[in-house]
Amino acid sequence: xxxxxxxxxxxxxxxxxxxxxxxxxxxxxxxxxxxxxxxxxxxxxxxxxxxxxxxxxxxxxxxxxxxxxxxxxxxxxxxxxxxxxxxxxxxxxxxxxxxxxxxxxxxxxxxxxxxxxxxxxxxxxxxxxxxxxxxxxxxxxxxxxxxxxxxxxxxxxxxxxxxxxxxxxxxxxxxxxxxxxxxxxxxxxxxxxxxxxxxxxxxxxxxxxxxxxxxxxxxxxxxxxxxxxxxxxxxxxxxxxxxxxxxxxxxxxxxxxxxxxxxxxxxxxxxxxxxxxxxxxxxxxxxxxxxxxxxxxxxxxxxxxxxxxxxxxxxxxxxxxxxxxxxxxxxxxxxxxxxxxxxxxxxxxxxxxxxxxxxxxxxxxxxxxxxxxxxxxxxxxxxxxxxxxxxxxxxxxxxxxxxxxxxxxxxxxxxxxxxxxxxxxxxxxxxxxxxxxxxx
Ligand SMILES: Nc1nc2c(c(=O)[nH]1)N[C@H]1C(S)=C(S)[C@@H](COP(=O)(O)O)O[C@H]1N2
Ligand SMILES: [Mo]
Numbered sequence: 128x129x130x131x132x133x134x135x136x137x138x139x140x141x142x143x144x145x146x147x148x149x150x151x152x153x154x155x156x157x158x159x160x161x162x163x164x165x166x167x168x169x170x171x172x173x174x175x176x177x178x179x180x181x182x183x184x185x186x187x188x189x190x191x192x193x194x195x196x197x198x199x200x201x202x203x204x205x206x207x208x209x210x211x212x213x214x215x216x217x218x219x220x221x222x223x224x225x226x227x228x229x230x231x232x233x234x235x236x237x238x239x240x241x242x243x244x245x246x247x248x249x250x251x252x253x254x255x256x257x258x259x260x261x262x263x264x265x266x267x268x269x270x271x272x273x274x275x276x277x278x279x280x281x282x283x284x285x286x287x288x289x290x291x292x293x294x295x296x297x298x299x300x301x302x303x304x305x306x307x308x309x310x311x312x313x314x315x316x317x318x319x320x321x322x323x324x325x326x327x328x329x330x331x332x333x334x335x336x337x338x339x340x341x342x343x344x345x346x347x348x349x350x351x352x353x354x355x356x357x358x359x360x361x362x363x364x365x366x367x368x369x370x371x372x373x374x375x376x377x378x379x380x381x382x383x384x385x386x387x388x389x390x391x392x393x394x395x396x397x398x399x400x401x402x403x404x405x406x407x408x409x410x411x412x413x414x415x416x417x418x419x420x421x422x423x424x425x426x427x428x429x430x431x432x433x434x435x436x437x438x439x440x441x442x443x444x445x446x447x448x449x450x451x452x453x454x455x456x457x458x459x460x461x462x463x464x465x466x467x468x469x470x471x472x473x474x475x476x477x478x479x480x481x482x483x484x485x486x487x488x489x490x491x492x493x494x495x496x497x498x499x500x501x502x503x504x505x506x507x508x509x510x511x512x513x514x515x516x517x518x519x520x521x522x523x524x525x526x527x528x529x530x531x532x533x534x535x536x537x538x539x540x541x542x543x544x545x546x547x548x549x550x551x552x553x554x555x556x557x558x559x560x561x562x563x564x565x566x567x
Contacts, residue, residue, distance in 0.1 A: 141190040157183025180494035189562035218242040222311040226460035233314040244356020254389035263411035266331030280321035286511035292398030296552035303552025320374035340416035341403035358418025395510035435548035449481030454533035479512035480535035
């Protein structure tokens with residue numbers, strides 16, 4: 128980690144007052160100033176061969192992410208979990224740094240953690256005795272134990288993305304409220320369960336069925352047991368998708384308690400909040416569900432562009448459904464010092480696009496002046512992320528940023544800053560940037 132804390136001053140200035148840092152470093156036409164170029168080079172730990180391509184207002188990845196002196200990330204210490212970065216303790220929220228997501232199938236220890244309430248005590252009974260109620264707009268309300276679910280319905284196993292609605296939020300400027308996720312609120316594990324569709328067909332949907340409402344056993348943060356910590360849902364069409372499942376296993380074993388043991392929904396490609404953990408009730412609604420997390424501007428995005436920083440009028444918002452296209456570099460950590468003399472860099476990572484597939488991935492080492500196409504693999508199944516590989520050539524020693532951007536099957540891509548600012552920072556899919564240093 129040779130490029131950390133080379134010069135504390137500029138690190139801290141970029142962290143605390145990026146605008147002033149920018150004014151100090153760039154001149155009014157947005158070109159790096161001579162003395163400042165040297166200062167920035169010192170701050171990032173090496174000369175910057177492609178500094179001429181850096182746009183004004185640009186915060187180098189080495190300074191924008193990772194820990195500056197005195198702000199070391201808090202690492203989750205939990206049995207069965209890798210070194211995730213804690214974003215909040217109450218409720219417990221922890222991000223998987225991008226470079227820990229290199230596996231094609233995310234192992235349990237690397238699944239990010241997002242809670243809205245308290246983590247319930249692990250269910251002490253026989254998991255097969257856990258009960259799930261299906262009621263509301265159905266002909267036959269059902270109360271099924273997990274054992275009965277397994278007996279009555281066909282099990283399916285898929286690799287499925289599960290991504291928090293706020294993934295990428297940290298890139299918004301001005302800051303959006305909520306957990307300041309980098310790009311690590313994503314996992315692609317192999318989930319086993321039964322199709323929600325099969326269970327809803329067994330209950331028989333009434334013609335008035337419009338939306339699902341999900342409930343789990345986790346207590347509200349306030350301790351008030353009459354309030355659910357979170358209760359979101361999906362339109363019936365999404366509930367009837369073959370890949371929306373009620374999962375009782377992940378990666379071949381029971382779901383760990385922190386991830387919703389013994390039963391949860393996985394509604395892939397949609398905000399993770401629709402994937403209810405510790406699931407004990409699905410209420411079929413005759414209107415859009417209005418549970419905890421469904422109203423106001425929660426998990427909602429503006430229907431027309433907002434002035435960044437403006438106050439929101441919930442009237443102009445719609446529910447966030449498909450997650451946006453995103454790509455990450457997973458084989459090199461941000462802030463890596465490569466071997467002296469390195470010129471050819473092999474890159475690898477994943478890309479995904481909510482309801483859509485990824486049609487193109489490109490990488491750049493010169494701040495987006497030139498791009499190289501990556502090889503993109505097909506997904507294991509619909510809603511699995513896609514693994515990509517690429518190579519980049521570096522002309523000399525110095526400080527570089529490796530950038531990646533993906534384009535989805537509808538032509539949407541990623542900018543180097545998140546567009547369409549919104550107060551809670553959804554749909555922020557800025558390119559992932561990884562700073563590397565090639566020492567002299
Ligand atoms: N019961 C319950 N389910 C929940 C949540 C919660 O707080 N309570 N958080 C949701 C959110 S916002 C996300 S992103 C995912 C995270 O799942 P994970 O912690 O297994 O990664 O769970 C969802 N399901
Ligand atoms: Mo989330």
